[in-house]
Structures are given as structure tokens and as C-alpha cells.
Amino acid sequence: MSATSAKVSRKENSNHDGADETSEKEQQEAIEHIDEVQNEIDRLNEQASEEILKVEQKYNKLRQPFFQKRSELIAKIPNFWVTTFVNHPQVSALLGEEDEEALHYLSRVEVTEFEDIKSGYRIDFYFDENPYFENKALSKEFNVNESGDPVSKSTEIKWKAGKDLTKRTGQTPNKAGKKRQHEEPESFFTWFTDHSDAGADELGEVIKDDIWPNPLQYYLVPDMEDEEGDGNDDDDEEEGLEDIDEGEEEEGEDEDEDGDGEDGEDDGEDD
Template identity: 90%
Template sequence: MSVRGENSPKRAAPLHSNHATEFHLSSEKEQQEAIEHIDEVQNEIDRLNEQASEEILKVEQKYNKLRQPFFQKRSELIAKIPNFWVTTFVNHPQVSALLGEEDEEALHYLTRVEVTEFEDIKSGYRIDFYFDENPYFENKILSKEFHLNESGDPSSKSTEIKWKAGKDLTKRASQTPNKAGKKRQHEEPESFFTWFTDHSDAGADELGEVVKDDIWPNPLQYYLVPDMDDEEGEGDDDDDDEEGLEDIDEEGDEDEGEEDDEEDGEVTSVKHFFSSLL
């Protein structure tokens, strides 16, 4: 049995745990440095985005001023077309859903619509509705403004409508009597004109946004929407024509059938004649 001498080499202690600890510390340090660099790069991106927004705003302000003479010219031309704006609103799918029958009657007196963005653009805009003398209210102009304050909170304000006696469309009863004198639920929507008194959520005013961003840039596209009732009527005429043709064809087939029967009768008679001779 051999015994290890004093000069024999000693087994080295394992270093695996130390290496793992050092690697973990190194990895955390690299990650932290990467996060700091990402934050620095992100700050540069944000700075460029802010600079781009300022430059884009200047461009929008420039072209907004350049568009004004064309908007003015367009309004002058629209004034020559009777019922242009009420037709445009009725043809717009979102706005038409807000219009009751009397709203449409009142909007027949609407002669002009103007959207004005405030000079700095980002602080808000105003929509003006110009009316002829009408049996509903005294106002010649109804306006609604939308504002953003310095903290970015939205708000709105509008013209008080001076309704004529008994003509306040926003206070019409939700139920109307039928011919039998009983009450029935009114199917028409809340009056379009309640929009002027609703300031509950200026930041999500759908009608204002639709008028400013969709209708105002190009109202002609909605004025020229074809009347679906006319199209359906034309389709009915076509159907009637097709039914008429089918009737003619059926009558023709019946006539042909009668002719065939007559011919068969004649052939039978001839055969019977020859048979009698035999």
C-alpha cells in the first residue's frame, strides 16, 4: 500500500462557481450599460420627433393660409346650388343618422358652412353654420368652437340658439300620438341641434370631427352621392321588363304548343282517311 508523499502534487480546488458569479455580474453590468445607451438613443429619437412636429406644424400653417382663397371661392359657388348642404348632410352616412324629419326641414335654410382652424392650428377650430330667415330660430349664424388649453385638456362652447315660440327641436317629445290617439315610441333620433348644447366630451365630439376632417375638405363627394331610391326604382323597372319578357315567352310557348296539337290532329285525320279506304 503506497502512501502519498509530502511532495506529491495537490488537487486544485474547483473554480466553476466563481466563474459563474463573475459572468453573471458581467452580464448584469453589460445589460445596465445597454439600457442606459438605449435611453440616450431614445432621447435623440424623441428630440427629432419633436423637431419634426414643429416643422410639420409650420407647413400645415403655411398651406392652411394658401387654401383659404380656394375655400372662399368654393363657398361662393356652392351658394348658387339650392339645398347643397342639407343634401350633403343627408347623404353622409354618419350625419344622416343624427337627422330627424324636422331637422332636415330646418337645414333646408342652411346656406353656408365654414370651418376655421385657429392660427396655431393645434389649439382648436370653429364651425360656423349660416342660415336664411327661417321659422325655427332667430339666429343667422350658429357656431361651435373647440379648444385645447395649455395642459392639453379639450373644451367647447357654442352659440345659444334663440328658438321661436314652439319651435325648439331639442325639446320635442320622444313620443307622438298616432291616429288612434295612443302613444307610440318615436323612432327619430335626438335632434341634430342638441349638438350645439352638448359639451360633455369635447375631446370625442364625433360630429365636429366628421364635419372638419371629412365633409369640409370635399363636400362635393357627398352631394353627388346617387339617390338610392332612384336606383332601386330603376331596378324595379328592369325586373318588370324581365317579367314581361318571361310572360311573352310563356305565351309564345303556349301558342307553339297549340300549333303542334293542330298539326298532330291533321296527321291523325289523314291516317284515318287512308285506313278507311283500305
Template identity: 90%
Template sequence: MSAPAAKVSKKELNSNHDGADETSEKEQQEAIEHIDEVQNEIDRLNEQASEEILKVEQKYNKLRQPFFQKRSELIAKIPNFWVTTFVNHPQVSALLGEEDEEALHYLTRVEVTEFEDIKSGYRIDFYFDENPYFENKVLSKEFHLNESGDPSSKSTEIKWKSGKDLTKRSSQTQNKASRKRQHEEPESFFTWFTDHSDAGADELGEVIKDDIWPNPLQYYLVPDMDDEEGEGEEDDDDDEEEEGLEDIDEEGDEDEGEEDEDDDEGEEGEVSNLTPSISGV
């Protein structure tokens, strides 16, 4: 009778195990549903936070405007401020050809304007004095995000003066600039205004908006490495001259010591020569 009893117990164990699996799966499903509900609440708060952050950004953008205006007025008093700033910026300088720099010497003001709905885009304006390259007084490029989130850009058409289109320079000119800068030159900085191929990842636009515009002074004041190297070389020359003078002084002292020894030997010789004469007398 013991064998049948053992079989019954095994069936009961299997039945209990199946019931435990069903309970576990049910609890997991309920947990997943609750996680989804909690995640929805988190997403709702994130959207609310984004809206609040946007309002704060809009508020402080308006508060910054008078200071940006004052800064522009002060920058206007410094010749070649913006071309110096661009040349000193490592990413922007890599995009500048030799003639681009010449054209940017006529750049008097740069302004970045974020649209009221910050998420929808921004505009960069470049103001120029009368120059030999193009007729425009202002060159602008705008970046937009439409309602579906797709990026796009548009820009001012540059009205080049005859024979001055920097975007059509010969390879010979660019190779000359490349030799000077020791790296491959782009066609021209100004091709950026006509390049709308990847508005969502426009590096130059982002660098100007997020890095240069908030504080251009930090790049204007970057020290000239050539000057620093020149000063270092002058210091080295001065040190070498001082060392040379010290060597000369030391040699002079040695010569004087040798002369003193020769004089002493001479005096001793004269005394010895006089001694026999005195004895002979």
C-alpha cells in the same frame, strides 16, 4: 491528496461564475443607459418632425383657402346642397330628426376654420337664411386645447323663435320620426351646439372637419337608394310583361297549329264522303 485539489477547483468555478454574473449585470445596465440616450434622440427628432409637419400644414391651409372660398361660391348656386350632404352621410343622418332636416333646408353655407396653431383647435360655422326656427344667421361651435392639453368647447346660443325650439320637441314627434326612419331618434341635431360634455371626443365635429369638409361633393352625389330600387322594380315589371307577351304568342301559335290539324282532318273527311257517291254512279 487528490480530494483537496478537487474542492479547490469547485470554489474557483463558483468564483468565476459569480464574476460572470457581475459582468453581465454591469453590461446590461450600461446597455439600458445607452438605450435611454438613443431613445431621447428619437424623441427629440419626433418633436422636430411634429414642428415641421405643423409648419407644412399651416402653409397648405393658407394655400387651400382661395379654393375653399371658390367652392363655397359654387355650392351657393345649388339649392339644398348642405342638407342633402348631411342626410346622405351615414353618421350625420343618424343624428337628424325629421324637423332637423326641415330646419337644415335653410342652411346655405358651412365653413371649417382651423386655428393658426392647428393643435389648439378649430371652429365650424353654419350660415342660415331667414327661417321659422331661430333668429341667428350664423351658428358656430369652437373646439380648443389649452396649454395643458385639456379640451374644451363653446358655441353660439341659439335664439329660438316662439314654440320652435327643436331641442324641446315632444316625444310624440320624435316617435313619429322614429317610425319613419326605423331607428331611435336623438332629441335634436341642434342639441349638439349645447353639448360640451366631451369636447375631446366630439364625433360630429370630427366628422364634419375631417370627412365632410375636405370633400362634401362625394356625399351630395350619393345616389338615392329609393330611386334605384324603384328603377329595379320597373325593370322587373317590364320583364314580367315581356314574358307574358311571349307566353301569349306561344299559346297563339299552339292554337293555330291545332286549328290547322282540324282543317286537314275536315278536308280528309269530305273526300272520303264523296268517294261512295262516285262508285255508286
């Protein structure tokens, strides 16, 4: 290689290295700017959350008189809450026959979200005098401890002698449970003693976010077995009508054939 060629080669490598350094510097600056922009986005998200929380608190207060009025009206309907729970696909899977019997004494359900919504909520179940436990009310509360971790606590159920449903592992599932192939459901009432995962309490969230906002939609769910039975009856009726129609058509055809024959004989006699 000549001296001139060597100089050109060194110059090209030097330019290439410079380009790499410039590219890396630009990338680093871009990353720093992205981080700054992201901080602004996070700040706005936090501000939005605070404003949304204030709106939720405002409308929670506005909804309270309507919830109260709804509870007064529900109290006029026997077995409203047990029917609602049995008709709900997720809750019904937790109900054995004896759970359902106990819930026939459930007269009122109330969900209360704390003023600082982020801190939690409470679900209260009010019962009439019943053969299962002494309590007039059972509650489960969800909140956040000092460390910011979700926790829960609940009323201790004072079971009457021999009536503790949480100790009966062989409960017979109700009809809804059978449909969903839950052969041995846990008792609904074990939920009151389960505090293992307060941050993801499925039953609590279903009651608070799905059932409580509009329990009427589940109370009014028609019995699927009745619907299926009605459908079969309709099919049977339609089949019966088809058979009758076919029979009438066949008889009509026979009469026509007989009529044609008689006409033929008459024509013959006239000839």
C-alpha cells in the same frame, strides 16, 4: 467529497456568478443605449411634427380662395347643405324631421382652422330667416386652454317661442334615421350646447375632416330607396320579358306540332 473536488466545485460556481454579473451589466448598458437612441427618435418625431405643421399652415392658406369660390357656387344650389347632411350616414342619424326642416334654412357652412392648427378650429353655420330661431349664424369653436386641455364654446341659440328643438325628445326620425334604426334621435342642435368632451367631438370632427374637404360627394349620393325601387322594376321587367319569351316558345312549339300533323295528313292523302 475530496478537497480537490470541493475546490473545482467552488471554482465553477464562481465562474457562473461572474457570467451572471457580466450579463446583467451588459443588459443595463443596452437599456441605457436604447434610451439614448429613443430620445433621438423622439427628437426627430418632434421636428417632423413642426415641419408638417408648417406645411399644413402653408396649404391651408393656399386652399382658402378655392373654399371661397366653392361657397359662392354652392350658394346657387338650393338645399345643398341639408341634402349633404341627410346623405351622410353619421350625421343623418342625428337628424329628426324637424331638425331637417330647420336645416332647409341653412345657406352656408364654413370651417376655419386656426393659424396654429394645434390650437383648434371653428365651424360656422349661416341661416336664412326661419321660424325656429333668431340667429343668423351659429358657431362652435374648439381650442386648447392654458392647461393644454381641449375645450369648446358655441353660440347661444335664441329659440323662438315653442320652437326649441333641443327640448323635443320625441322627434320623429327622418327616412335616413329610420334606415339606421334610430327611433328617437337627439336633436342635431343639442350639439351646440354639448361641451362635455371637446377633445373627442365626433360631429365636429366629421364635419371638419370628412364633409368639409369634399361636401359634393355626399350631396350627390343617390337615394338608396330610389335605387332599390329601380332595381325591383328592372327585375319585374325582366321577369315579364321571360314570361313573354316562354309564352312565344310554347306557341311556336304548338304550331310546329300542328304543322307536322297537317303534313302527315297530306302525305296520307297523296298515298
